Amino acid sequence: MWLSAEARADVEAGKAKAQACVACHGPMGNSTDRQYPVLAGQPARYTYLQLKDFRERRRKDPRMSPIAAKLSKDDMQDLADYFAAQKPAPIDFKADSVAVEGGSRKSATELCAKCHPNNFSGQNEVPRVAGQHYQYIVKQLQDFRSRIRTNDAGNMGSVARNLTDEDIRNLASYIANLH
Template sequence: MTAAIGKGRARWPAVRAWVSVLAYCTSIFCLPGVAHADAEAGKTKAQTCVVCHGPMGNSTNPDYPILAGQSARYIYLELRDFKEGRRSDPRMSPMAAGLSREDMLDLADYFAAQRAEPVPFKADPVRVEAGRRKAAEVLCTMCHLGGFTGQNEIPRVAGQHYQYIVKQLQDFRERRRTNDAGDMTSVSKGLSDEDIMNLSAYTANLQ
């Protein structure tokens, strides 16, 4: 009985994530009659973004995430959170402050349509294997899907910069980032620094 309860608790963050997905379906992406995004307009608007995020969203600087290939919904919601203060960053918050809803939709559509380019990463096989085991233990793929390709509001982390993944996991654990409906905070609070480095090595190694 105790084991069954433990398994149930372990799956709860994943269940909450699915509830969050359903809740987000009341957003502009699921409402009838909303304006469609314009990827071509997004390409023009993205010229400012590529200074940090790289051509077509393929960042080469590990401080900035790769946006290419993320879902349009995820990109839009993150931009909206930066604009409305639910997520904060000294570089992104000022950039998002002046964006309109149409700007965010266009940018999201543009970057989602781009192909993510592989990032050179020298993986430590021991860390990669430890990260794989930890990912299975905490059921990461229940939300991020197999291969960590992401879905809907859940980001793609496969092939993301190692340094960026480490920072995000640390921020979730320390509650410096809380715009996730509590799911990642719940998962990350039990992670050690070693766990975070291992998970980051594993996901960064995926392409």
């Protein structure tokens, strides 16, 4: 884990706090609503930083920003550790094989695995995007491309700015299809 033994968040406290997240992110962080990300299995460091960015308005969303504004540092650490400890459930997505192949090629061209190694499973500040909802991936890539989302030190923005709509659909098909 990314926290020291002394500062280790309380996963059980995170479980209790996560009950407020179920309506959008599903039980144990396994969202079945395609507009909300699956939080189960996300690296704790990534989840913590996203919550902090929502709280500090570096990342904005009309639903998440007000919720995160009320979270303490301990709340965010507890939630991050809780969701990191959960197992992601497979999503219901039937990918078109042509789109998946196109996404695989584009991923190789853009060197996506350089930042998203281990089959897009996430690490540290890099999210697990494998098996994420297709619609959510499309929206995030579009938001990075249009600079609506900028809380990544410019890394994703520099990659996404040259992606076409077809590239985005293909990448989302490929990534959502990974398990």
